[in-house]
Amino acid sequence: xxxxxxxxxxxxxxxDSGATQGPKFQKKLTDILSSAAEVIAERGFQxxxxxxxxxxxxxxxxxxxxxxxxxxxxxxxxxxxxxxxxIAMLQEKLAGVTNPETGLRLVVENHLGYFLNHxxxxxxxxxxxxxxxxxxxxxxxxxxxxxxxxVRSALARFGKSDEHTTSLNTxxxxxxxxxxxxxxxxSERNDSQNVIERLVDLYLRGITxxxxxxx
Amino acid sequence: xxxxxxxxxxxxxxxDSGATQGPKFQKKLTDILSSAAEVIAERGFQxxxxxxxxxxxxxxxxxxxxxxxxxxxxxxxxxxxxxxxxIAMLQEKLAGVTNPETGLRLVVENHLGYFLNHxxxxxxxxxxxxxxxxxxxxxxxxxxxxxxxxVRSALARFGKSDEHTTSLNTxxxxxxxxxxxxxxxxSERNDSQNVIERLVDLYLRGITxxxxxxx
DNA sequence: TAACAAATCGAACGTTCGTTCTAATTATAC
DNA sequence: GTATAATTAGAACGAACGTTCGATTTGTTA
Numbered sequence: 001x002x003x004x005x006x007x008x009x010x011x012x013x014x015x016d017s018g019a020t021q022g023p024k025f026q027k028k029l030t031d032i033l034s035s036a037a038e039v040i041a042e043r044g045f046q047x048x049x050x051x052x053x054x055x056x057x058x059x060x061x062x063x064x065x066x067x068x069x070x071x072x073x074x075x076x077x078x079x080x081x082x083x084x085x086x087i088a089m090l091q092e093k094l095a096g097v098t099n100p101e102t103g104l105r106l107v108v109e110n111h112l113g114y115f116l117n118h119x120x121x122x123x124x125x126x127x128x129x130x131x132x133x134x135x136x137x138x139x140x141x142x143x144x145x146x147x148x149x150x151v152r153s154a155l156a157r158f159g160k161s162d163e164h165t166t167s168l169n170t171x172x173x174x175x176x177x178x179x180x181x182x183x184x185x186x187s188e189r190n191d192s193q194n195v196i197e198r199l200v201d202l203y204l205r206g207i208t209x210x211x212x213x214x215x
Numbered sequence: 216x217x218x219x220x221x222x223x224x225x226x227x228x229x230x231d232s233g234a235t236q237g238p239k240f241q242k243k244l245t246d247i248l249s250s251a252a253e254v255i256a257e258r259g260f261q262x263x264x265x266x267x268x269x270x271x272x273x274x275x276x277x278x279x280x281x282x283x284x285x286x287x288x289x290x291x292x293x294x295x296x297x298x299x300x301x302i303a304m305l306q307e308k309l310a311g312v313t314n315p316e317t318g319l320r321l322v323v324e325n326h327l328g329y330f331l332n333h334x335x336x337x338x339x340x341x342x343x344x345x346x347x348x349x350x351x352x353x354x355x356x357x358x359x360x361x362x363x364x365x366v367r368s369a370l371a372r373f374g375k376s377d378e379h380t381t382s383l384n385t386x387x388x389x390x391x392x393x394x395x396x397x398x399x400x401x402s403e404r405n406d407s408q409n410v411i412e413r414l415v416d417l418y419l420r421g422i423t424x425x426x427x428x429x430x
Numbered sequence: 431t432a433a434c435a436a437a438t439c440g441a442a443c444g445t446t447c448g449t450t451c452t453a454a455t456t457a458t459a460c
Numbered sequence: 461g462t463a464t465a466a467t468t469a470g471a472a473c474g475a476a477c478g479t480t481c482g483a484t485t486t487g488t489t490a
Contacts, residue, residue: 025466044346046262050448060469062450071448127342129397131259168413171398172391179390182344198383206421240436265478275439277480286478 029067032057033081034120036074041120045075045131075128076136082121083143086114090150103154104207105200111177112196116186126178148174158207173203244282247272248296249335251289256335260290260346290343291351297336298358301329305365318369319422320415326392327411334396341393363389373422388418 035057039048050071054061068074093106115122132140152170161169176199184195250272254263265286269276283289308321330337347355367385376384391414399410 022466028467044259044261046259049446051446061448062470063468065449066467131262164409165413168410169417171394172414172417175391175394175397176387177390179386179393182390183386194379195383198380199387202384202387202421203417204421205424206417206419209420237436243437264476266476274437276478277440278438280479281437 025067028057028059032059032064032067033074033078037078037118037120037124040075040078040128041123045071045124045128072132072136075124076132076140078121079125079128079132079140080143082114082118082125083140083147086110087143087147087150089114090147094150094154098157100154100157100159101200101204103157104203105196107151107154107173108177108196108200108203112180112192112199115177115181115184116192119181119186122178123181126181155207160208169203169207176203240282243272243274247274247279247282248289248293252293252333252335252339255290255293255343256338260339260343287347287351290339291347291355293336294340294343294347294355295358297329297333297340298355298362301325302358302362302365304329305362309365309369313372315369315372315374316415316419318372319418320411322366322369322388323392323411323415323418327395327407327414330392330396330399331401331407334401337393338396341396370422375423384418384422391418 032053036048036053038056039053042048043052050064051061053074054064057064059067064074068077090107090110093110094103097103097106129140129144148170151173152166155170155173156163156166180195184192186192247268251263251268253271254268257263258267265279266276268289269279272279279289283292305322305325308325309318312318312321344355344359345352363385366388367381370385370388371378371381395410399407401407
């Protein structure tokens with residue numbers, strides 16, 4: 001009881017994005033999360049040791065626990081930040097868009113564009129969905145659903161399929177999108193636009209049944 | 216040196232499928248591999264403990280090492296068996312088939328059919344590709360390439376796309392196929408045929424650009 | 431039953447893991 | 461400069477990990 005008040009790590013699980021903490025704290029927290037995404041993408045969540053995350057983040061082992069309550073919370077923070085960003089960016093891009101083809105193109109560009117800039121984070125989100133449990137899992141699940149609904153409603157604008165088929169097409173599209181990080185090498189980023197075009201073409205024809213490519 | 220000869224676990228890495236060992240040995244080996252696929256699918260490779268695999272397989276902890284040299288070898292055996300089976304089944308189905316639509320349908324039916332019967336094995340193969348290294352990794356990689364080439368050549372029969380586009384379409388298809396085990400619930404196996412049909416429809420139109428569905 | 435191999439068991443090894451604790455250091459405010 | 465909080469550092473905890481080993485049991489062949 002000699003100590004005034006035990007430090008409670010800022011609870012990255014809360015949505016208070018930095019109001020209570022200085023920018024220096026937020027910067028370090030972001031650095032650690034970036035390192036964590038790196039290590040988890042490489043070794044998997046269970047295989048990623050907190051010690052290595054700490055080393056790459058330039059902190060001591062116990063320093064990690066000043067910023068996060070647990071290893072689980074780090075994974076949760078990565079997934080929450082990523083899905084929140086994906087949703088916000090997509091909502092902004094889709095605002096006011098009515099043309100279905102444009103909507104599909106924006107969906108693909110948004111998702112693959114984010115993958116090009118944050119390959120580790122996206123890999124973690126798509127690869128470690130089941131590594132969380134309890135409250136963390138549920139909250140990420142609801143974000144995933146929100147993102148799914150956004151994409152689904154974009155595909156629904158084509159009006160060419162019944163509801164169930166639209167749902168299936170959405171899931172097929174997510175498969176194609178997420179599988180990209182299994183084979184695409186970002187070092188040769190010359191043909192990234194081509195990948196986007198071919199994927200849009202494929203689903204455009206697949207959904208509408210016509211060859212009405214514009215550009 | 217009091218012992219005649221140390222037992223060398225039958226080297227599941229070799230391709231001698233049971234000539235040197237009795238059927239009882241092979242049975243138990245299969246049981247263990249099945250349990251291993253179960254645990255690895257649930258907890259990931261790093262998170263799967265040999266102790267739990269042993270428990271579910273009805274063996275003591277050290278009993279595992281009578282059948283396998285290491286945990287890595289177990290993962291290798293699962294992936295090798297799965298890809299070998301997928302390749303063999305697909306080759307048999309595609310034998311003599313020239314119609315491109317039939318080929319695509321057989322590819323999808325083969326892959327998703329295997330998923331329905333062996334969900335854990337397929338999840339392990341698609342989820343733990345990078346958990347192997349060295350020789351094990353290379354040998355699985357070459358099997359994956361063989362399977363990929365089979366599917367790619369089936370899509371190439373449509374003759375509607377250039378080579379690069381065909382490659383991309385193949386990768387997109389693999390994404391859709393492998394993503395299925397992230398959302399499909401095998402307990403409601405009523406609509407599995409519908410999933411296959413919708414996926415075939417989507418890629419049929421996407422590749423050919425026409426709506427030439429037969430049945 | 432005797433001999434031998436095949437298969438299983440239990441205990442132990444060295445390591446690494448996530449987490450915690452206390453003390454020391456640095457920054458901030460009066 | 462002194463007090464107070466924010467941040468870091470180091471050592472240690474028990475638990476779980478993959479693997480090994482010698483002994484024991486089970487099965488097979490004479």
